[in-house]
Amino acid sequence: MSPLFPIGSAPAPKVQISMGELPGYVSFSQAPTKRPPWHTIREVSYGSSATIMLPDDLHHLVWDSVTAEISRPKYAKVIMRLEEVLKGEFFTEYIKKGNVLIISEGEPGVDDSFSLKEGMLRMELSKASYESAGLQGVPVSTSGGRKHVKSRYLVEMNLRLPSMLRGKPGFDRLVWAAQHTLNRSLNWLFLDLDAGYLDLDKDLSGPLGAHHPTVQTLTCSVQELSDVLAPSVLAAFPGHSPALSQDEMQESVYEMLEYLDMVALASPRLKATDQTDSFISRYVVPDASENSNTVKVLTWNGLISSRWILEMPDSKHSRLRNLQTLAMEQHWLAISISSFKTQALHQIDGYTILLQPNRSDGPSQGAKHDVSGSTKTREDETEMTDQDRDDPLTGGIVAPDIGKTSGAQEVPDVVSHRPGFQRFLCAEYLNSLG
Known part of the structure; x- marks a missing residue:
């Protein structure tokens, strides 16, 4: 039956x-x-x-x-492009020197989404975005055995490596992709793990403040x-x-x-x-x-x-x-x-x-x-x-x-x-x- x-x-x-x-x-x-x-x-x-x-x-x-x-941790909601994460004082203070959690909007398996933890940038991209960006990644299965599911690709880059600087080929390629392909403004959640949780307000006058964050207290x-x-x-x-x-x-x-x-x-x-x-x-x-x-x-x-x-x-x-x-x-x-x-x-x-x-x-x-x-x-x-x-x-x-x-x-x-x-x-x- x-x-x-x-x-x-x-x-x-x-x-x-x-x-x-x-x-x-x-x-x-x-x-x-x-x-x-x-x-x-x-x-x-x-x-x-x-x-x-x-x-x-x-x-x-x-x-x-x-x-x-x-x-009582404080986290922030900001609107940024990926390019803005990779340049200036934001990149130097929060990624190279600091320890932050960042996650973008987007549904995994459907949208291009980004997250960053301990300096490791994780990008899950559609096939079109992946081919246009020209970055090196690996295919990931999002079908769960289903048919006719579009291919997805995972790109992971350790931004704390000494080679991740302006003028280095790998980093310049990532910046180029952020400028020309992965250039949409997205909502991001930002949590500074090194700020003692209660000092996030001080960052409003620093690199984060340039993006007009909305600070929330847990x-x-x-x-x-x-x-x-x-x-x-x-x-x-x-x-x-x-x-x-x-x-x-x-x-x-x-x-x-x-x-x-x-x-x-x-x-x-x-x-x-x-x-x-x-x-x-x-x-x-x-x-x-x-x-x-x-x-x-x-x-x-x-x-x-x-x-x-x-x-x-x-x-x-x-x-x-x-x-x-x-x-x-x-x-x-x-x-x-x-x-x-x-x-x-x-x-x-x-x-x-x-x-x-x-x-x-x-x-x-x-x-x-x-x-x-x-x-x-x-x-x-x-x-x-x-x-x-x-x-x-x-x-x-x-x-x-x-x-x-x-x-x-x-x-x-x-x-x-x-x-x-x-x-x-x-x-x-x-x-x-x-």
């Missing part, structure tokens, strides 16, 4: 799940680079929104300390959801348990992610008093706990850098407080990030990270056991070597493609008892916005 609706030719979205333990100590200025969830955070350089969800009692316990340290909007039910596993997800089949574990993960999405949307379906007709909405909180709680939802919208997310000190402060004074269902915190679209395919479009305390079935208090049976005290956990930071297999399960891959790898549970969040669940969303 043929399906009721034709099967779409667009690439199917994917969700990549990783679970594991948080280390006893993390320096946010030197966070791990390869281990989840820090690797996922670093991969999303151009965030468009950030949402933090946590119970109200936990918010009162830790958020005052977080607010005292959290920065501000937080707060919603309070009262009388909210929560899944019983939200604060104590069992992870890879022999009692659960692969399908059951995947279903539990999807239910938690769906619940967090509903919280971010402030859906009234989560209220204990909700009596919506099932004909309108069939959603119910899965395996809801008996008690309802109040949940705080904090949202930031704008150009958000991965460094700002890494500097969020909520998990650090939560370990300095005695969370045992709270009910068990209050022991969770989730952060959800959405990204600006910079690639037509194979981009992490966003992620959700759920922080949880230790499982009740964990090891005994005060020590942790490694594979050889020896023990390490809590003091041994206060520092991590670079090798420990970059080991992607330490402490958890990594399921690359939930729903299709059953080869999850289990690593012995080595979490010792300590206050605060100890475990994480990280979900990456790929091709979800296409």
